[in-house]
Amino acid sequence: MISFNLLVLVSLLYVAFLFIVAFVAERRAALGKTGWLRSSAIYTLSLSIYCTAWTFYGAVGYAARSGLEFLTIYLGPTLVMIGWWWLVRKLVRIGRAQRLTSIADLISSRFGKSTGLGMMVTVLAIVGITPYIALQLQSVTQSIAVFAASSGEIWAQRDLDGAAMWVAVGLAVFTVVFGTRNLDAHERHDGIVLAIAVEAVVKLFALIAVGVFVVWGVAGGVGATMDLIDASAQSQWAPSPSRWIGLIFVSGAAFLCLPRMFQVLVVENSDERALGTASWAFPTYLMLMSLFVVPIAVVGLDLMPEGSNPDLFVVTLPLSEGREGLAILAFLGGFSSATSMVIVATLALATMVSNHIVAPSWLTSRTTGAAVSGDVRGVVVASRRIAIGVIMALGYIYFRLSGGGTALAAIGLVSFTGIMQVLPAMIGGVFWRGANRWGAGAGIAIGFAIWAWTQFLPSFGVDGVISQAVFDNGPFGINWLRPHALFGIDGIDPLVHVAFWSMLLNSGAVVLVSVLTFPNPLERLQGAQFVNVYDYSSDARVWSQSAAQAEDLLVMTQRILGSAEAQAVFRAEAQMQGKSGFLPDVTPDFIGKLEREMSGSIGAAAAHAMIGQLTEGATVSVDDLMAVADETAQIVEYSNQLEAKSAEQERTARALQEANDKLTALSIQKDAFLSQISHELRTPMTSIRSFSDILRDGEVDGDARRRFAGIIHDETNRLTRLLDDLLDLGVLESGQVQLNIAEGRLADVLDRAVLASGIDETRVSISRRANAEAVTLSTDLERLSQVFINLISNVAKYCDADKPELRIIVRPMEGQLVVDFCDNGTGVPEESQSVIFEKFSRLEDEGKAGGAGLGLAICRQIMTAIGGGIAYLPGQGGAAFRVTIPTA
Amino acid sequence: MGQRVLLIEDEPNIIEAVSYILSRDGWTVHTHSDGETAIEKVMQGVPDLIILDVMLPGRSGYDILRDLRASAETKETPVMMLTARGQAKDRELAIGLGATQFMTKPFSNAEVLESVRALAGS
Structure with a gap:
């Protein structure tokens, strides 16, 4: 019998290994060695967080209960990746152009950076995803309990709760450490992405290993397995077309809308080309994941005792056959599925919470106006860390409250349909410029309400939140509001029911309300940027062969660049083309070059509009005008700044002039002062010199000599006094x-x-x-x-x-x-x-x-x-x- | 009787010194110490030579010189300017206004005598 402690040790070692992997990836990324870290293989593997514990354990259970229906969960994303590849590419392009950080950011940005919509999507996502996180915790603890039971220990619910808590705490720590380290514009997390890629390999390998063991080791080969399947009840399963289509739609929609999928698909994407690889590689991964689901389910039902949980066949089958090593591998596979989902989902949700709830609230609560960016950064990081803890705690609380009773697949579908309510707003926003925030808000609100009423609240069970009476007769006896029979239409499969009504009314609201209301200018602008993302974001905007005449272009270019420069550009091009003169052939390359030259002067949008008008005779569209207006506003702003600067310079010049005048006046004063001193000194010196000359000549009588000597003496005193006064005044004036x-x-x-x-x-x-x-x-x-x-x-x-x-x-x-x-x-x-x-x-x-x-x-x-x-x-x-x- | 020199100067000691050396050399020296009335004094009897200080009470020596050069009687009279502000621009100003000689205080007696003899003899 396997030691339970060994399982714990292996789990801990595995977690430590993941920490190291993530750490190494972060270090490499920090050093700029992102080469293979951002390769398309890693990207494809990271997409596999779509396959959670629900897919790993639950698919087998699903198959055991409902036959091939589980395949729909794989078919939805497969169809999206293959058939709707262009939609995903557009999302990725928009995500990069707009630097989106989450699905909430996408909705908020598209509809005029609406704070309200961002909050709405965030709340919806938290409500929808929390049960999903609980589901992962549940699957991990259930699989641990299986091992505990097999080693002779009987686990009380208390022990399960404890294990779930430790798993939640561990995951929270991992996410905080690797998810909130850097806060760059693109929100890329190389450590986490590599860790989940490793986990993707582990879970695929584990599931295939179990499948191979079951087919060849237990059932006795492919033929025997086929026979077993044919004999099973599963082969009798007849698909209900509406449910089949409904499930494919729901999983495909969820693939696009799930916050964690948006995180890996769009936010963590570093190269659009990786999408090309993923479009075939990811469906292949899904196919491999589903390959052995039916055999495991059928063999499990055949071999395992009556009443054993089919959700755990992946672990219990090897255990019952005495293959502990394989069982541990299977456990690690399930553990990987659960943890990778929880980590990325928590990270994505925490990003949404911090960016769309905490940051806006914090900014509006600050009355002091523009915040220092460092402050915001601190708040964002702190709030993100706290949000990770809170979301993990919410998942744990839901796990405790739900008591772990519901089948895994059911919880997963509740999440899927919940988050799917973002889809109409998203599709509308990306493809229809007319969609506006009122439409998006109304659609999401109505979809959310229908989902909550017809699926989320009923998922707590009859008499859980909604009583049997309400199920039967509707709230307050309003018959047409019965949760499973809206508008009095009975007998629809509950999932199809919620998917149909929520999508119909949600999309209807988006369209109708958008048509009836008016978007604000920023929404118009963003709408154009999203819908025409390829026009706006591409540097390689290529002009087709044009009808423009070189002369026309030259005239226009001269108007913008000035004659000399425009002619220089044209002459250089003509020379390059090997022509004399200054009128080159109008090639697409040349037009592109001209546009770049002009956009330096008048902005990209204006340049594009002007060139477009000349070369293709295109009329200037409203969007072009909007873009021009936007740029013009920036230019006006810039010129205002220039004006302010020149006023400032004028003030400085005036101050300098004044200072100069003052200095000149001082200099004049100084000259006058020196001239005065010169006069005051030279006058007594003149007398002294003259009389001393006379005395030296010697022809002077006694009286006169005495008198002249007296004058010399007095004048000397006068000089001394003057010098004393000057020195005294100098000291006094200097203030010393x-x-x-x-x-x-x-x-x-x-x-x-x-x-x-x-x-x-x-x-x-x-x-x-x-x-x-x-x-x-x-x-x-x-x-x-x-x-x-x-x-x-x-x-x-x-x-x-x-x-x-x-x-x-x-x-x-x-x-x-x-x-x-x-x-x-x-x-x-x-x-x-x-x-x-x-x-x-x-x-x-x-x-x-x-x-x-x-x-x-x-x-x-x-x-x-x-x-x-x-x-x-x-x-x-x-x-x-x-x-x-x-x-x- | 020697030639007449009119000394217009306000410093008593300088008046005394210059008068002494010129008288001793045989000149007849008249003195005047006020700027305002200097022209009247000159017109009472035009001397052979005028020694004119710049910084005079009442009126500056430059103004007096300008008047002297504007009047027919004194247009040719040699004028020797004395100034205690020995800057180059003072000299230029004086020569420009028509001073015959410019001398900066303090001066030696020999210089004064030499200049006076030269001017009066010309």
Whole structure:
């Protein structure tokens, strides 16, 4: 007897092997070595996730119950791949052109990027696929239970649940690890694809091995098997044409609409040519998968004890014959079928959930406007991971709730018909430009409702969700709404019933509602892009032999490219054709070239429309106009940006001009300043030089010599003072002055200033008020004193009164201390009052006062530095200056 | 009695120095220190030579020179400009306006004497 632990070990090793396979594939893909990873063989094998545990185990059970009917499940996809190959190719082309990520994305994109439709399809898919995932978990646990039983252990339901949970957790981990690693535009997962390709080989090999064993090892050869089949009840099976056709249609439709199929068929497709191989290789794979189904079923029914589950014959037959190794292989085959389906289905659903439910909700919930792309990416990845867990959990919960009672095939068909409701919207969207979102939405909603009412809810069994009374009499006694006899039409096979009514009403709604409502512009555009995908996406758009004249083309091209460039293009072509001049033959190649040249200037759609009009006399279609409008909008946007940029440049230029003006003004000021300094320095130097020349000549008497030496001495002092002032002003103006803050009484500062100014108090009378001056200051007393000295000596120099007087008036004002220096002269003329604080502003007629005109400029700088101010007070009778000192 | 020189200059020390060396050389020196009234002073008795400072209170030496050259009496009178702003453009301006000689402060006494002799002799 086989050890149960061995089975677990083998399973774990197999899973580890799959992890390694996926990991290696991801590494190779990351390094860019995608060669055989994306070959058509791998692509074809990956399509085999169509064959789930339902096909692996369930087909045998199906055959055991209903004879050859199981074949319909294989015939549907076969017909699609062979007969409707062009439809699949169109889907793949659209998927690549539009960068579609899922079936929900296809529907949403086609109908104007509708968020609502995307959500609808996602919800439909989750409801439809969850039972299917549960089915896979069930088949794995059932097959494990078979081994457990054969090793003498009796498994309670609790143990089955535990096993199912561990399988679900393991699959979730695998899917998260390899399904959400990269988030590129194409959503390709090389690791997963290679793993499921490996699993495809394993399950095919396992099923054929069991089949070979059954035919040659058990039944005793082909002839004996045939005899056994002929003798069985299965050979008596007579197909019901309507059910036969219905099943083929349903499986074919599901093949196109199942999220996991769309994932491998369209999203993971990296080369359209792989489809050519798959169109014959995949039907061959299906045929091989179905080859031994009937023999296994018949032999199983013949050999196995009455009441054994035919769904598990693939495992139980080898076990009962004592072939444990083969049984384990068969188990791995079933395990592969189940896991590959769950992984891809979960991944596809999680992509749909994150892209069509989480991301839109998250984006609209953010009021701050455009989100940072990094944020979205984080949200998408996180939501995808969570969705994988949630979907897996949903499958597990459904498995627990359903109790594993229903036959596998029944669950599979429920899923198929559910997801099939997307088909009318999809076909309509891909082939009919008139289809719009209202039609698609209405069709999907009605189809979903019919499916739920007539198949999904009844699948929970009589009295599961819908009571026997409702089955018999309809809801609320409405007879024509009976789940298995809509509109009062009885006696149709339930599957045909749901397929017929849902498809009829669904398609009807798509057509009718689309005709009655209007699409928005984006829908029109997308509709054209989808329906005419070959026109839009192909680079190799070939023009047929055209009626266009080279002259016409040249005229048009000149209008767009400009004469010189257009002629250059034409001349180059003519030379290439070996002709002289610049009018080449109008070949398709040349027209294509022209179109490319022009599309660089006016956009691809406009270029195509214009060339089309000239070369084929084609009228410009609405779609062309739409495409042109779309491009024009982009161009307008672009030119707006340019305009904004040029306005920006204008602003910059103006700012530069202003800066330049300022610099020029500064430069003029600097020249004037240097010129002034030059004058102020050269004047005393002239006297000094002249008198020193005179003294050197020596013919001067004693008095004159003393006098000239005195002049030289004074002028030297004047030079020194000037230089001191200049340096002082430079320091003050640069703002790097070091303040020496100290406490002191204002009266003392004024006393010192009067003394230092050297003013002759017998000539100028100074009046002060001791009370007011008894204030303590905290400031740079030396600098303040310098200001006072300047103001006091100015009185001595400039006051033109007969008996000059100076009044120093001190009073607090608005939190500051104000010291006014007023004399009784004529004061500063009004027009000069505004300039006296400027450098070298010494008024000309006061030139003899001996200063260089820097004194007041220095005073102003000092007062600014210590936080106070100095101003001329007009209207005080004489010259009056107000010094403001901060007291705080 | 030597030739007459009119010195129009506002700096007292420079007036004193130039007067001293010219008088010592035998010239009759008249002085004037205001720009505004300088033309009137000249017209009271046209000198043989005018020494004219540029930076004068009331009126610039350039303006005075322009007037002198516009008047018939003083059109040919030699004028020696003195300036403390020794930039090239000042010289060009002065020569352009018709100055006979241009001298930048500070100057040596020998230079002044030499120039005055040359101008007055011509």
